[in-house]
Amino acid sequence: MCQLDGTKCSFLVCLGMSIVICSVIYLRTRMPMEPKPQEPPSCRPFSSACKAFLPGIRRGLKWHRRDCQVESLVLDSGLQCSALIRDLHFITTPLSREEEDYPLAYILTIHKELGLFVRLLRAIYTPQNVYCIHVDAKAPLEYKQAVKRIVSCFKNTFLSSRSETVTYAGFSRLQADLNCMADLAESKIGWRKVVNLCGQDFPIMTNLELVRYMQSKEWRDRNMTPGVKQPMHMRYRTQLQHSEITGSHVALKGHGLKKGPPPRKLQVYFGTAYYALTRAFVYFVLKSPIASDLLEWSKDTFSPDEHYWVTLNHVKEAPGSHIDGGWAGDIRAIKWRDQEGRAHNGCKGRYVRDICIYGLEDLPWIINKKSMFANKFESNTFPEALDCLEQWHRNKVLSQATVPIDLSWPLATRINSSRNYFNSSAGA
Template identity: 80%
Template sequence: MQCSNLTRDLHFITRPLSREEEDYPLAFIVTIHKELELFVRLLRAIYMPHNVYCIHVDDKAPLEYQAAVLKVLSCFNNTFLSSRSETVTYAGFSRLRADIHCMKDLAKSEIGWKKVVNLCGQDFPVKSNLELVRYMQSKEWRDRNMTPGVKQPKYMRHRTRLQHKEITGKHVTLKGTGVTKVPPPHNLQVYFGTAYYALTRAFVDFVLENPVAQDLLEWSKDTFSPDEHYWVTLNHIQEAPGSHVDGGWKGDIRAIKWRDQAGRTHNGCKGRYVRDICIYGMEDLPWIVKKNSMFANKFESKRFPEALDCLEQWHRNKVLNQSTVPIEPSWLLATQSN
């Protein structure tokens, strides 16, 4: 496919839709390893020509998949592959390192992005780009990082108190029969939270350059799921740019239906649970729309295709309705007919 045909036939938006969005460019880190169609649809939904996108493809992904992703990215001057690729292991340090590789690349970007958001291939946006910009510039979040989380609960302490080892590309396991780690560096209080965030550019520089951040990164290498403590712990350091020391679980980044929260925070999964997370079905959409988080997780194109089809169409309609520039026909995902 020629790039001009690809951008037109896949309905990518090719011009900024408002001055407000153009003046507040965003950066995105997307880590993927499968389902090319899901990735293309996610990229199409979040793509704006003034933003910047770093895509990390798992090193163990098939070569034809990697080549197809590269072909799509080559059609845009603001999308690129991460300069380093990890063989990502679930709950491993490699997952955290994948984000940091992209951060290093984005720190060199000539696009003056204001905040960076990280995504995985089974995410899909709920807010439009304009709504994301307004949310991040709201009084509560204008100069702050979003890293929902709390002081590490007792039942989670084994993750950072015992040494773990990563079996590359497979799983993370305990090292020996419970070898304890030294306490965290600089007497840091460890926090526990989501692996997903919205971070200021100054905070990213802090992550990449500050000795405290570097020492915590080194200490985290043999912990379990370090991306669930690393960002939120750093964001509770007073001197970190944009820190939010009393943020708690604030920051509505993800709409996720956890199995153990059914009846409390949501009305149950209408699709199916995988690893205790709901793969959304059609009847989950009203809850997603009403919750109005930044993104929703998770979707599968094979199992419940209608859920993603419907949310995607609803999202694109909203994006185009908010536009301040004339709509080009190719930006429509579907047209009405008899």
């Protein structure tokens, strides 16, 4: 009898333990789990000042970045493309039919900061667009190989067929864009407009917002090349001959040799080197004698990309031309030193060549500006600014998606929360 009671007790104990274990397993499988951090704890945390830009923030809630090994991932030659794309959090599906029906082309001219380039590319990347990457011929070999590696992982991304040794303010900078334009003109992807970027840009608008902006009533069939008739204080750029010292700088020829007048009695305009151009205008640039003559005349000018596009966009024969458009077209958020106190409240980072390298405290101005892109960023000097803007931008991109969100797309996860950051931000 005692032996039987002992057997019953053992059975009941085992049964009870089994019930407890099964209950724990059941509850763990039913409860939503926080995604496990994919990176080591050495990831730089978001600055406390960034919380204002991250949705759904509650006291005690922390965000964990998943992307602190960007450069090492790209430099890992043993990593397959599928794993590289996943671990770098590239978006691999069109996020809406609206975007899919209006593909864009991009020209990226780069020469340094590999990590910043990768973060820019993934911020603007969607599979329906097409991307031409021009790598400066003087860039280090390791840099070129790393860029080539990541570019080779995407069918719609390619390196420019010709590489220039780019000189600041030189004709080579303009030629780099033209090289990519010639390549894009042959693309089988039916892109509608082309946008040019440098490696220190970062988007403010999402791809969906860009598509809607470019299809708006004002810009649907027009080129965007902000600028005005060349001011008096800028005329030395095109009235005096300049010489490009390859890879170094641009200098006056002699003691100020004068140039002849612009071809075909063209009115020279001055504006931004950045644009959004229709495909028909690109063909005009590549094939028109007017464009060819202006290009030849511009070879010994100073910073020709700041007069070439905007001048051609004021030619009546040019497709999508915008005569006397002025500074219309909100392409770049830039803090120029000489506009401090008027257009902006000062640079919170530092000025380089009179352009602000953004710090974290510049973000409210950038976001409120509602431009297409912001310029400039340095990942080593002010990393928190880029971290915060990138997370803010990805939140916005995913919140606008009309397709299911892949688990690899978020750039950060929440700690001490039963919901992942995207689901929580949707109701924020």
